[in-house]
Amino acid sequence: MNTNKPLIELINTHLEKNVQDLPVFDSVAVKLQQMLARRDFHINDISDLISEDQSLAGQVLKMANSSYYSGLSEVATIKEAIIRLGAQEVANITMMTSQLEYYKSDNEIINHYMQLLWSHTISCAAGAKWLAKKSGYPDLAPEAFMGGLLHDIGKLALLKILGDIHRNHETRAALSKALINEILDGMHEDVGFRLLQSWSLPTTYCLIALNHHKIDFDGNDILLIIVRLADLACKKVGKSLAPDPNTTLISSPEALFLEVKEIILAELEIIVEDAVGPEMLAEEKVE
DSSP: OOOOSOHHHHHHHHHHSOGGGSSOOOHHHHHHHHHHHHTOOOHHHHHHHHHTSHHHHHHHHHHHTBTTTOOSSOOOSHHHHHHHHOHHHHHHHHHHHHHGGGSOOSSHHHHHHHHHHHHHHHHHHHHHHHHHHHTTOGGGHHHHHHHHHHTTHHHHHHHHHHHHHHHTTOOOOOOOHHHHHHHHHHHHHHHHHHHHHHTTOOHHHHHHHHHSSOSSOOTTOHHHHHHHHHHHHHHHHTOSSSOOTTOOSTTSHHHHHHTOOHHHHHHHHHHHHHOOOHHHHTTSBOO
């Protein structure tokens, strides 16, 4: 039913409901991240949890055996994948593969934004993981990937809400590009922070979601800085909802904090530009 309420008010009404109910996460993927954060897990715990969803388990094995991740021999079980790749990497694969289905909408305009957002998300995650290794923080690479994957989750949540509002005919307002951009730009950091907190995901990811565009940010939060710089690289090469080829990386506060050289930044641009999603990686089977 159409109302005369402003669109922002309608969005806030949806957000006032249980934000945890927004369809943006797979429960198994979230439970894995929660388990790793507690650090009281065993390999069998992770394997059993993933195996509860046979479809998801199959997708994880496809990814583990893709040319991007595989070793010399094919892994046949989730437990073997954990032993080869590590618990955090397998949990990241689970989150990435499960996320794909949420970036879809029956609304043509919303779906277009979701596809752009998915491309940006994967590129930022891949760039952050690579940058962590190249800037002297290899131990942070798995967390950097997850930080990149989740930094814009607030945008996905808002797009889901906009899709629901339009589907239910709650407003007469047209979903123009300018209006969607205004909503996403103004609200996504706070919504992402609230959403990640509601799922009890690690605080580091919550803070990345909240602060990845803030002018003033914590210079001691290396993960945040890595994700911010990967995000800027995406913006420069066009893998962004708001591309800007004039973005300068070398003089950015993030590059200065990490003390990375220009050659690393040039390579980072290539990494984010060439990044592909799991639906493509999983097709690259080992011969």
